Amino acid sequence: MPTALVIAAHPDDGEFGCGGYAAMLADAGWAVHWVVTTNGAKGTEDRAMPRERLIAMRREEQFEACRRLGAASLRMLGYEDGELNYSRELVGALVRAIRETRPGLVLTHDPTDFIIRDSFINHVDHRVTGAAALDAVYPAARDHLNFPEQVAEGLEPWKVGELLLWNSNTPNFEVDISAVVERKVRALEAHASQFGPGADLAAFARERWRSEDGRYVERFRRVVLAF
Numbered sequence: 001m002p003t004a005l006v007i008a009a010h011p012d013d014g015e016f017g018c019g020g021y022a023a024m025l026a027d028a029g030w031a032v033h034w035v036v037t038t039n040g041a042k043g044t045e046d047r048a049m050p051r052e053r054l055i056a057m058r059r060e061e062q063f064e065a066c067r068r069l070g071a072a073s074l075r076m077l078g079y080e081d082g083e084l085n086y087s088r089e090l091v092g093a094l095v096r097a098i099r100e101t102r103p104g105l106v107l108t109h110d111p112t113d114f115i116i117r118d119s120f121i122n123h124v125d126h127r128v129t130g131a132a133a134l135d136a137v138y139p140a141a142r143d144h145l146n147f148p149e150q151v152a153e154g155l156e157p158w159k160v161g162e163l164l165l166w167n168s169n170t171p172n173f174e175v176d177i178s179a180v181v182e183r184k185v186r187a188l189e190a191h192a193s194q195f196g197p198g199a200d201l202a203a204f205a206r207e208r209w210r211s212e213d214g215r216y217v218e219r220f221r222r223v224v225l226a227f
């Protein structure tokens with residue numbers, strides 16, 4: 001079965017970045033696995049919101065969003081939102097996800113410092129997650145001398161063939177998601193803690209993902225690994 005792995009920093013990032021394409025792949029028979037690196041604990045403006053309740057809500061919301069997109073699995077690594085550090089442990093967790101799910105395609109954050117044509121800072125958790133994901137793909141997951149303790153457990157090295165990076169300043173690959181844009185909106189709506197009842201995500205989607213010719217598109221920087 002063709003397999004993809006989505007690696008996102010926060011609950012809802014993957015839906016924004018690649019929710020349409022992830023739904024299309026699942027519909028086409030792919031196993032689409034998801035990893036979310038942080039716990040989403042900074043995602044509220046409500047000062048009375050208990051921290052543990054928010055973490056639990058965001059976890060439930062991410063599982064529901066993944067269900068709506070036909071995901072094959074979701075693992076939440078639970079690192080603290082806003083404080084993600086590049087570490088051996090983080091790369092190792094992503095290597096483990098790659099070696100266990102054996103994806104041909106990995107979709108993740110472009111680890112660039114600035115986004116939206118240099119008009120904003122790329123969140124630190126996005127940068128760290130993207131960088132760790134790339135390093136997990138190459139060299140770590142494919143080399144038996146990286147994380148040898150996993151290989152000793154029976155997790156064989158794995159070569160990913162292709163990367164799709166969202167929020168890139170240099171997209172070179174476009175996917176027409178017109179047929180599934182409603183599913184993308186439904187998946188975003190699963191994140192009720194982030195988008196209150198008044199949020200018009202359908203209008204937002206029209207604004208954000210509709211191209212000049214009326215189609216809905218997701219754009220990526222695509223890297224096909226030559227080796």
Ligand SMILES: [Zn+2]
Binds near residue numbers: 009010013123126
């Ligand atoms: Zn995010």
